Amino acid sequence: MRIKMALFLAIAALLPFSLVNAQQAAQKKPLDIYFLDTEGGQATLFVSPSGQSMLVDTGFPGNQGMPPAEANAPGITRDADRIMAVLKLANVNVLDYVVITHFHADHAGNAAELAHRIPIRHFVDHGPYTVEMQAGRDAPILSYLPIRDHAHAITAKPGDRIPVEGLDVQVVSSAGEVIKEPMAGAPGAGAPNPLCRDAKLKEQDATPENFESVGIVVRYGSFRLVDLGDLTWNQEHALACPNNLVGVMTVFHTTRHGDPHSGAPQFVDAIRARVAVMNNGERKGGSPEYWQTVHDAPGLEDFWQIHRSAEGGASHNSPEQFLANINETDHGHYIKMSVRTDGSFTMTNERTGFTKEYSARAPKSAQ
Numbered sequence: 001m002r003i004k005m006a007l008f009l010a011i012a013a014l015l016p017f018s019l020v021n022a023q024q025a026a027q028k029k030p031l032d033i034y035f036l037d038t039e040g041g042q043a044t045l046f047v048s049p050s051g052q053s054m055l056v057d058t059g060f061p062g063n064q065g066m067p068p069a070e071a072n073a074p075g076i077t078r079d080a081d082r083i084m085a086v087l088k089l090a091n092v093n094v095l096d097y098v099v100i101t102h103f104h105a106d107h108a109g110n111a112a113e114l115a116h117r118i119p120i121r122h123f124v125d126h127g128p129y130t131v132e133m134q135a136g137r138d139a140p141i142l143s144y145l146p147i148r149d150h151a152h153a154i155t156a157k158p159g160d161r162i163p164v165e166g167l168d169v170q171v172v173s174s175a176g177e178v179i180k181e182p183m184a185g186a187p188g189a190g191a192p193n194p195l196c197r198d199a200k201l202k203e204q205d206a207t208p209e210n211f212e213s214v215g216i217v218v219r220y221g222s223f224r225l226v227d228l229g230d231l232t233w234n235q236e237h238a239l240a241c242p243n244n245l246v247g248v249m250t251v252f253h254t255t256r257h258g259d260p261h262s263g264a265p266q267f268v269d270a271i272r273a274r275v276a277v278m279n280n281g282e283r284k285g286g287s288p289e290y291w292q293t294v295h296d297a298p299g300l301e302d303f304w305q306i307h308r309s310a311e312g313g314a315s316h317n318s319p320e321q322f323l324a325n326i327n328e329t330d331h332g333h334y335i336k337m338s339v340r341t342d343g344s345f346t347m348t349n350e351r352t353g354f355t356k357e358y359s360a361r362a363p364k365s366a367q
């Protein structure tokens, strides 16, 4: 009896200590973000300190988007393989949320393929309807719809939250609509944007799917990242004019791969991001005009690119250490970002191992 009591006391004494240790360990876990290379598509993986995961887009299906020499090789699932490799590396066995920003092949391409390879708890998209169902462009949605019918699919509306545990993920655009009010509690949100005075609009993009993109803002403490999928210029304008509705950001994940149908300076400049990451391919996105807008944005410290842009040449690409892939023969190197609770973060170029530390800093208010 006395031994049992002694044992009980010993365990009781240890218990609070081990609980505190577990809590400290959880607090020390960073938010990890992997910006994958899908050669001009998108696949961005968020692993919350809680362990929950969110994948934004799924890259190209099969061999689409591959260099001509390899485009006809059978049995290739390049981007699905790349995503699965990073999920394994990140110890993700279940995807809690897969956000399909829109149904173009370079975003929805592996929605169905991934569902066959890994459990997916929820899909998030702009709704099953698409007005863009031409033959030759409808394959991604036709393969995704049967999966969607059997999955827990959430139709995102501007202002909704995607409840990833440990993160604050808010929808700012979906199905052609954007938020109408400033984001609550967001630094700089609601401030008048003087850049709107001379701001230009562009003719609306002919492909409505881009216009319908689900756009999100991910917040973790003082860290904020915006990813608008392939949203178009005029909707970036609507998010930033006459008032900046989204506030200031830590990271700008470039809209539409750095294609000049997006990248409105009145938006890009107003968000005052410290770091930009461009999901371009060697020959997709990464236009010199867009690159220059991002490069010149106030407050920008570094401009990371998934690829060197062929079109950008010598004058419109970042220094090589910020380029994850130099050309299409590079094997899908990713950029990793680890964000700590105090807002400081590390970025790593997986190709070279080059790493850069960014100290915590309160977001600058919009001007």
Ligand SMILES: [Zn+2]
Residues within 6 Å of the ligand: 040, 041, 042, 104, 106, 107, 230, 256, 257
């Ligand atoms: Zn795209």
